[in-house]
Amino acid sequence: MTRPEESGGAVAVVSGGSRGLGRLVVERLLGEGWRVAAFSRSTNAFVEDTLAAHPDRFWWQSVDLADPRRTRDFASGAAKRFGRIDLLLNNAGLLGRQELLLTTAVSRTQELIAANLTGPIVLTQACAKVMARQNSGTILNVSSVNAVRGYRGAAVYAAAKAGLDGFSRSLARELGPLGIRVNSIVPGYFESDMTTVVTDESRERIRRRTPLGRLADMEEIVDAISFLVSPRSSFITGQTLIVDGGITC
Numbered sequence: 001m002t003r004p005e006e007s008g009g010a011v012a013v014v015s016g017g018s019r020g021l022g023r024l025v026v027e028r029l030l031g032e033g034w035r036v037a038a039f040s041r042s043t044n045a046f047v048e049d050t051l052a053a054h055p056d057r058f059w060w061q062s063v064d065l066a067d068p069r070r071t072r073d074f075a076s077g078a079a080k081r082f083g084r085i086d087l088l089l090n091n092a093g094l095l096g097r098q099e100l101l102l103t104t105a106v107s108r109t110q111e112l113i114a115a116n117l118t119g120p121i122v123l124t125q126a127c128a129k130v131m132a133r134q135n136s137g138t139i140l141n142v143s144s145v146n147a148v149r150g151y152r153g154a155a156v157y158a159a160a161k162a163g164l165d166g167f168s169r170s171l172a173r174e175l176g177p178l179g180i181r182v183n184s185i186v187p188g189y190f191e192s193d194m195t196t197v198v199t200d201e202s203r204e205r206i207r208r209r210t211p212l213g214r215l216a217d218m219e220e221i222v223d224a225i226s227f228l229v230s231p232r233s234s235f236i237t238g239q240t241l242i243v244d245g246g247i248t249c
C-alpha cells in the first residue's frame, strides 16, 4: 500500500477491520507503517492481539454502522487520536442469509441498507470533513459483484452496493477539487465468514461461470485495494474496479 510519508505514519480508517477482508487490509497497512483506526460491532482474538502488539498505531472501537452518532464519533475520535485521516476504507458489509424480496421484513431491509449504504455514507461524511481540511485523502468503497449482476435472494444487498457505487462517482466530483479521490472496488467471491451462507452448489456454479475457474484469493483483492489507495493510482477517481476473475464480463 506504499509506505506512508506522514510523520508517525499516514492514517487509515477501516470499517469491519476485525475479520475477513478488513482484517487482512489492517494487517497489511500496519506492516507498511500506517496508523490504523478500525471498528466492528464485536471484538475477537485478532483485535485484542493487535491492540497489544501495536498500542500506538492501532485503535479499535465497538461501533455499529447502524448507529449514526457512534459512527460519526468514531471518525472524530480517530482524527483526534492520530491527527489526520489519509484513507477511509468502507469495508464493513452485511449479507446474511439469502432471502427473496417477497418474504423480506421491512426491519431486515432497513438493517441491510443501514450496514451497507447509510452507515458508509455517514462515516464518509465525517472522514471527508477531516480530509477536506487537509486538502488530501482517499476514499475506497467496497462494493460487490451483486451490484453489477443480478443475484436471486440478494436484491436489497445488491441495491445497497449499487447505491454505494453511485455514491462514489458523484462524491468524486464533489471532492476532487479538494484533492480527495473516491473509488469503488467490486470483489468477486472469496472465502470468508460472509460466504459461509453460500451453498456448495452455488459455489460450484460460481466457479463454472468464472472464466478463471475459481473464487478469488483474498490477497488478490487486497492487492487491488493496495493499488487504488496508493499514489500509483493518483489520477484515478470516480471509478469502479471489478476484480472478479471475469464473472461479470
Ligand SMILES: NC(=O)c1ccc[n+]([C@@H]2O[C@H](COP(=O)([O-])OP(=O)(O)OC[C@H]3O[C@@H](n4cnc5c(N)ncnc54)[C@H](OP(=O)(O)O)[C@@H]3O)[C@@H](O)[C@H]2O)c1
Binding pocket: 015, 016, 017, 018, 019, 020, 021, 022, 039, 040, 041, 042, 043, 063, 064, 065, 066, 090, 091, 092, 093, 094, 115, 142, 143, 144, 145, 186, 187, 188, 189, 190, 191, 192, 193, 194, 195
Ligand atoms: N466475501 C465475499 O465473497 C464478498 C464478495 C464481494 C464483496 N464483498 C464485500 O467485501 C466486504 C468484506 O466482506 P467479508 O467477506 O470480509 O465480510 P465478513 O468476513 O463478514 O466481515 C465483515 C466485517 O464487517 C463488520 N461488520 C458487519 N456489519 C457491521 C456493522 N453493522 N457495523 C460495524 N461493523 C460491521 C464485521 O464485524 P462484526 O460482525 O463484529 O460487526 C466484520 O469485521 C463487505 O463489504 C462485503 O460486502 C464480499
